[in-house]
Amino acid sequence: MSNPKIKRRIGKYEVGRTIGEGTFAKVKFAKDSETGQPVAIKILDKDKILKHKMAEQIKREIATMKLIKHPNVVRLYEVMGSKSKIYIVLEFITGGELFDKIVNDGRMREDEARRYFQQLIHAVDYCHSRGVYHRDLKPENLLLDIHGSLKVSDFGLSALSQQVRDDGLFHTACGTPNYVAPEVLDDQGYDGATADIWSCGVILFVLLAGYLPFDDSNLMNLYKKISSAEYTCPPWLSFSAMKFIARILDPNPVTRIRVPEILKDEWFKVNYKPPVFDEKEETNLDDVEAAFKESEEFHVRENKEEQQPAPMNAFELISMSRGLNLGNFFGVEQGFKRETRFTSKCPASEIINKIEEAAKPLGFDVHKKNYKMRLENVKAGRKGNLNISTEVFQVAPSLHMVEVRKSKGDTLEFHKFYKNLSTSLEDVVWKTEDDMKGTK
Template identity: 85%
Template sequence: MSQPKIKRRVGKYEIGRTIGEGTFAKVKFARNSETGEHVALKILDKEKVLKHKMSEQIRREIATMKLIKHPNVVQLFEVMGSKTKIYIVLEFVTGGELFDKIVNHGRMSESEARRYFQQLINAVDYCHSRGVYHRDLKPENLLLDTYGNLRVSDFGLSALSQQVRADGLLHTTCGTPNYVAPEVLNDRGYDGATADLWSCGVILFVLIAGYLPFDDHNLMSLYKKISGAEFTCPPWLSFSARKLISRILDPNPVTRITIAEILDDEWFKVDYKPPVFDEKAETSLDDVEAVFQDCEEHHVTERKEEQPTAMNAFELISMSRGLNLENLFEEQQGFKRETRFTSKSSANEIVNKIEEAAKPLGFDVQTKNYKMRLANVKAGRKGNLNVATEIFQVAPSLHMVEVRKAKGDTLEFHKFYKKLSTSLEDVVWKTDDDMQTQETK
């Protein structure tokens, strides 16, 4: 990039771009400078953790997750702490979200959906047996590894905005309503295991049908449909698949099918392969204890280095699936939560162009170190739409721009970036092939 930018390090990890954001945490792409391994770094704010009196709960969750080593669960490697932050080092999974397969290719065959569902149940069963509940299972938390196997992310960490009350039950008002069990919406307390299973049932339905079983623009109507389990299976589902889905999407958590019963179900058992893995390897919890005892001698070193911003080859390759220049802003991208484009314009020119395009659309714009935060002053279906953008240097005269939804409704984000793209046509780099394609249209 034409000007230097601050590069951060935490201990032995070089911190890169933001790949996810939540209420309590940010997730950054990072690289272990000693081994070259790429990881995902989840960063929690200690002040928020203390404010919500969640230190002990989070410590217990993280300690348990570090002991979990399952082929269908994203691995937690280590935990570090500073004076103000908690850093959770997680396995970086490169295959994208399972949901993208539905967006890009439509519904799956029953055999393909069954394989992913079997892997999901394997992960859920293993974690439940160790007292860990996800509480927010949804397509965004189901990733695919290099080999196309399902990997559940945030297992045990998604409860950071929830607490167990004196009645011993979980209580929450957050989550994605379409995937949430009726007893969770009733807010009278619920069992984490049966609630997770309901979400698994919704996910199975989406994989086979290609759409949600419960959906309504009116939130109260949606809650009513979920509470009464008002859904209809599409005609192409086999009888045994319908039967299993109906037993999972039972609005009564007491009579809802259990994992043991799912494992014995005739549809589920077809071509079922139990997971094979070694969980005997010793794991130390010393780092977890040190972080939550907040001992200064164990604080990780945080450093900032001023150097030119450059994207390394692995980062570029890991993002290349979204870097199809012919389809940058076309409708077939579906309801993606991020998009990217390349430009031969200078970084400052790109920043100015985005700012000029966003303000007339009703966005406040904040810029720092070639990162931009666009906040819509008008609230949408899921609050105010916030969009994050970041500019990376690929080569001295070539930049890549990432445009990502940070908060709000995915559909509204999709509409926003289609409008934005119209204003940015002169900065998006087009190859000779692209130009010839446009001329022949």
């Protein structure tokens, strides 16, 4: 039996769970209601765009990305706008991240790593030729499709807040420290193309070695290692692979190998077959312009569901009770449940703030998304880091139900956490789940 759920729609898309989130945007899974095609929708905040005077730059980058139809770059299908948001509809990739493949399977054989690297370089070069630079290339931004082919995500969209100055160089250090080029750290300005090539070199090293070439818990030491290209190749690498990596991880961007030279390198050339694809498909850019217009006629309809706690109808409330909730027969570990609930008469925003105040002293990082929270324990337990998901539901105008659920980690540790949490929330909790059962 499935609970009826209010569906959020953006234009013709039915929007589901959050599948990614950053400081500048969040990404939702969605489905085209007309075709059933799954897509990913990247949501940008218009106020932030205007505040940083970035509208023209973002519009330009989005328009360029829409023109890019490379088989190894995630496609951008269309752009929509509401009064407060920009919605970028992207290709949804089902094969996961390349990062997960490295974590699960370890280092790759040279022929396998080379195949992914060839796809990466062709995609990067294609985008560079159109003036689009990534600036945050890392395995987490490299996805795999159902056929195992590489798909670069966030190209041109990962560093939207960065500006090119009059000297034609970028001046904002961005990206993940371990993958960032030395010239980016120097803050003297850098060329986006050569900086991306460096990051590609770090990725290749990770694929072949199974570990990072530059790594240190002390950030200053890490920067020194990067600036002097201080790394050690593992003994199992072939001499031609070592020589190739050294040409890419050259700390001097002027002498660092460029794409034309990469394509001629003896290690890179083995079994290299450039992808064949059709670029002739016509692209309409009217939606990009419309998404940024203030005129009411261009606004897509957006459900404001996320601006307040999700409402809970009677059926959903009953299904959470012990009598009807089949989930209680599953997910039980050592006599402990993986989730619990309580009700509160406090305002939803106050409940969220109180949980945050209580969780931080217990060693948890707090990530808030409207009336949902993700708590991550920075210290690993018996089964890795304990992750907790919480959500506030509105049962009545002055009554909320709070669900606290273990999403990762040890169940016993979850119950110890909840015991400590409930002590801190005594002034918030009206009735616990056990209290609610006792009233039946």
